[in-house]
Amino acid sequence: MGGRVWEIREPLKVSGVKMKLGWGGCYNFHMTPEIKTIRLPLPLRFGSVNCYLIKTDNGCILIDTGCSNSRAELESGLLGAGCEPGGLKLIVLTHGDFDHSGNAAYLRKEFGAEIAMHRDDSGMVERGDIFGGREKGPFIFKMLAPIFFRFGRSKRFRPDLYLDDGDGLAEYGLEARVLHIPGHSRGSIAVLTAGGELFSGDLVVRKNRPVRNSLIDDPAAASASIARLKRLRIDTVYPGHGRSFPAELMP
Numbered sequence: 001m002g003g004r005v006w007e008i009r010e011p012l013k014v015s016g017v018k019m020k021l022g023w024g025g026c027y028n029f030h031m032t033p034e035i036k037t038i039r040l041p042l043p044l045r046f047g048s049v050n051c052y053l054i055k056t057d058n059g060c061i062l063i064d065t066g067c068s069n070s071r072a073e074l075e076s077g078l079l080g081a082g083c084e085p086g087g088l089k090l091i092v093l094t095h096g097d098f099d100h101s102g103n104a105a106y107l108r109k110e111f112g113a114e115i116a117m118h119r120d121d122s123g124m125v126e127r128g129d130i131f132g133g134r135e136k137g138p139f140i141f142k143m144l145a146p147i148f149f150r151f152g153r154s155k156r157f158r159p160d161l162y163l164d165d166g167d168g169l170a171e172y173g174l175e176a177r178v179l180h181i182p183g184h185s186r187g188s189i190a191v192l193t194a195g196g197e198l199f200s201g202d203l204v205v206r207k208n209r210p211v212r213n214s215l216i217d218d219p220a221a222a223s224a225s226i227a228r229l230k231r232l233r234i235d236t237v238y239p240g241h242g243r244s245f246p247a248e249l250m251p
């Protein structure tokens with residue numbers, strides 16, 4: 001092992017310290033956190049899903065955990081980045097879908113991390129019900145979901161903590177706050193760092209270009225969430241699927 005640590009590196013601003021407007025409205029210095037994208041294949045060549053590993057002074061935070069079919073790749077990605085059992089402090093799930101939460105229970109057991117997510121999606125991971133955080137699903141999706149996103153009892157879990165809009169992650173070493181952005185599911189959240197990196201989950205995805213997700217549970221809520229994001233000071237968007245993009249390209 002050793003040697004190269006970050007295998008897939010998003011365009012990083014490694015110039016060190018840059019000045020940004022802090023949450024309190026006064027100017028603070030923020031280090032851009034070190035971000036590793038672990039891109040994992042979905043079952044049946046159904047595309048890929050992103051997990052984002054953020055290194056902080058207090059250990060590591062993982063945003064989303066992928067689907068259980070690619071557990072070995074996720075684990076080697078974590079270990080390759082120097083994130084050992086005990087070093088992973090927190091798992092933030094942007095929402096309850098099984099392509100994002102499929103390895104959370106396993107990582108909690110093996111790495112000791114706490115699992116955090118929004119309460120409104122917890123039914124999805126506690127009961128293995130993809131519609132636990134949704135009013136309804138398109139019929140075809142309802143038919144296909146159990147095939148693509150199997151979520152057996154061993155993968156189900158109860159979160160350790162619930163995150164809501166405005167919660168901070170400073171105690172885990174990351175200057176960031178949680179945004180509740182319903183639309184894709186009721187309990188969808190994003191993480192916005194003080195430096196302007198937005199981990200947006202599945203509200204928007206990047207195909208050839210960033211687009212609004214075609215799987216939307218509540219279109220009005222999704223529009224309001226996107227409108228809200230456009231008013232915020234965001235630099236780079238890290239979506240649940242596809243490559244990161246500048247906030248100006250927000251659909």
Ligand SMILES: [Zn+2]
Pocket residue numbers: 049097099100202240241
């Ligand atoms: Zn997804």
